[in-house]
Amino acid sequence: MAPCLAIDIGSTWTKGARFDWSGDELVLRRRASHPTTVADLAEGFAAVLDALLPEESIGDTCDRIARGEIELHYSSSAKGGLAVAALGLVPDITLESAKMAAYSAGARLTQVLSYRLTPSDIRALEAAPPDILLFAGGTDGGNTGYVLANAQALAASSLTCAMVYAGNRSVRDEVCARLAGKSLVAVDNLLPALDSPHPEPAREAIRALFLERIVKGKGLDRVVALARGEPAPTPYAMFEFTRSIREHVPGWDEFLLLDIGGATTDVYSAHREMPSAGVVLRGLPEPDVKRTVEGDLGMRVSARATLDAGRRAIADRLGANAHALAALQRYADDITAAPEHIPRDRDARQLDTLLAGICLSEACARHAGRSHEVSTPDGLVQLQVGRDLSDVTRVIGSGGWLAHAQDFDPLPWLRSRHLDERGRTVLLPRRVEYFRDADYVFPLLANVARRHPAAAARAAVRSLRIATSLDSHGTHQPAPVA
Numbered sequence: 001m002a003p004c005l006a007i008d009i010g011s012t013w014t015k016g017a018r019f020d021w022s023g024d025e026l027v028l029r030r031r032a033s034h035p036t037t038v039a040d041l042a043e044g045f046a047a048v049l050d051a052l053l054p055e056e057s058i059g060d061t062c063d064r065i066a067r068g069e070i071e072l073h074y075s076s077s078a079k080g081g082l083a084v085a086a087l088g089l090v091p092d093i094t095l096e097s098a099k100m101a102a103y104s105a106g107a108r109l110t111q112v113l114s115y116r117l118t119p120s121d122i123r124a125l126e127a128a129p130p131d132i133l134l135f136a137g138g139t140d141g142g143n144t145g146y147v148l149a150n151a152q153a154l155a156a157s158s159l160t161c162a163m164v165y166a167g168n169r170s171v172r173d174e175v176c177a178r179l180a181g182k183s184l185v186a187v188d189n190l191l192p193a194l195d196s197p198h199p200e201p202a203r204e205a206i207r208a209l210f211l212e213r214i215v216k217g218k219g220l221d222r223v224v225a226l227a228r229g230e231p232a233p234t235p236y237a238m239f240e241f242t243r244s245i246r247e248h249v250p251g252w253d254e255f256l257l258l259d260i261g262g263a264t265t266d267v268y269s270a271h272r273e274m275p276s277a278g279v280v281l282r283g284l285p286e287p288d289v290k291r292t293v294e295g296d297l298g299m300r301v302s303a304r305a306t307l308d309a310g311r312r313a314i315a316d317r318l319g320a321n322a323h324a325l326a327a328l329q330r331y332a333d334d335i336t337a338a339p340e341h342i343p344r345d346r347d348a349r350q351l352d353t354l355l356a357g358i359c360l361s362e363a364c365a366r367h368a369g370r371s372h373e374v375s376t377p378d379g380l381v382q383l384q385v386g387r388d389l390s391d392v393t394r395v396i397g398s399g400g401w402l403a404h405a406q407d408f409d410p411l412p413w414l415r416s417r418h419l420d421e422r423g424r425t426v427l428l429p430r431r432v433e434y435f436r437d438a439d440y441v442f443p444l445l446a447n448v449a450r451r452h453p454a455a456a457a458r459a460a461v462r463s464l465r466i467a468t469s470l471d472s473h474g475t476h477q478p479a480p481v482a
Contacts, residue, residue: 002071003029004452006444007048008234009041009076009223012262012340013400016048017444019459026448026459028441041076042222049226058226065228072227073447076220077234082210085111085130089137089146092283092385094167097191098136100284101166101199103291105206106236107132108264110295116146117153129161132209134202135175138168140192147171151178162209166190166202185209197284207236232450234443235266235293241446241460243289244453246270249461255394256364256429257442258410260356260401262300262339265363266293271392279371279382286387292367297359299352299401300339303332310358316416317354328354353408356401361413370424388427395429396464398437409467410434435464 004026007016014037018030032051037044046058053061053070064070084107088095091114102109110130113121125133135154137147147167154163155178165175165186176186187201210233224230238259245252257268273286296305307314307329318324331351335341343349369386395410402408411432420426441463449456 002069004071004073004448005049005052005065006447007045007072007074008443008447009045009074009220009231010036010234011077012036014041014044014048015440015444016052017441018052019445019448024455026445026452026455028439028459028463031439031441037219040219040222042219042226045074045223046226062226062228071448071451072229073450074223074227074231075234075237075443075447076223076231082107082132082206082233083110083130084108084132084134084206085113085125086134087113087117087136087150089115089143093194094136094138094191096284097197097199098134098166098202100197100287100290101136101190101202102134102206103293104199104236104239104287104289105203106210106233106239107206108235108293108295117150122153122157126158129159131161132206133159133161133163134206135163135165136167136190136202138170138189139194140169140189142168142170144168144171148174148178151175155179155181164202164205164209166205191284195285197287207233210236232447234446235291237446237450238266238443239268239289239291241442241449241456242268242270242291244449244457245460246289248454248457252394252457252461254392255396256389256392257396257398258360258364258402259399259442260359260363260397261298261399263298263302264293264295265297265359266291266399267363267367269367269387269389269392271387271389273387276388279384280374280376281384283385286369290367290387292363294359294363294366297363299355299359300335300341303336303355306355306358306362307332309362313358313361313413313416314354317357327351352401353405356405356408357413360410361417364414364428365417365420365426369427370420371427372422372424384427386427390427390430392429393431393433394435395432396435396437396442397467398440398442400440403437403440406436406467434467436467437463438465439463 001021004019014034016032019026020029030052032048034044034047050058065072084102086098086102088098095114162183169189172186185205187205190199190202192198211230242257254271259266268291270289272288296309343352368389371382371384373380374383414428417426445456445460
């Protein structure tokens, strides 16, 4: 079978790997990386491609790709990924569906709006326009007033971004008529009924717009010509890869996959929600595979925002130690100004670990569900909103920092978020078997998985380095071999 080359164009680094076949299994043969050439992404891409096959010219490699002698799979999160603003009606229902559709398409949410758009909402959108506005709202045959009012407000705005309407089909034609002067795509309602989420058409529309709009930026059109094909959005490839691992690797039907970057923290979970006695579920049905991305949690570009979001975790760790707090603030300021910084000394590494822990604990807490006890005529029950990850044990650390942090222990950070600010239980894992993507191949194998999902999933799990297994009391136990 043809060797597989996989490349991921990130905002800071362009990474690549060559995988050869040994029977039905993929084997990592060579890795390469190059700083992303922001002005022309094709330069960094070509440098990585050349490093993966140094024995031949770029032209010969491209010819072999065209003849099918080499497979090339690649993805891009360059330009920071696709910025999406989500507009829905009720935050816990149609707006939550819009967020799920955007996240699963590999987008990052920059604004989230609900109910009727106000003049200040429109001004905020105009001041920081997204790449796409995902316009949802209303189940089929449901509310039409807010939807039509919002369509009128958008029509009168100066927004030129692409819009995807995925709301109440009863007013789809009228919405299209009111937004005739905008760049609009109308698809099936992402929530046709309260118990029937249908995010796929909206997700596919977002992906198509990613290829149309992002590919035109900063030399990606040259990459498309060089590679003889279009990229996948990196987060979307990882989302689908999570599904591949769940489906093709025995014993890995439930796990968390964490990716802490310089600007965002992504959390992916594979988990099937099962009803439990004495538990009442509220809200939308949870998907078997879910992604969330937190734009205010990152270890470099978003370091200052991470400190703002992690005040509770910082207080738990540092208390009122003014000297330590000042050192952490200075460090966040320094690395925000120089995001390429790599910590060299012990103090800097400890501060990096603190930032990573904050990103992990906050992002996982937002990803997980909540439960609390309520009194009903039939007695006390647990009211649950969101997904219950308390019995999920396997956690994978990927991304640059987690891939290389040999001594990082996620469990104390997960355990620190046992209760939220309202006293509700945060449904995070209680026992952890922690694995590192030490070779940082998950984003690359995610690209290969688009054609070879089973082989790529098996290769990814084989590559994991077992760290530690801990229970909710912090007791270390030997971790099982995958």
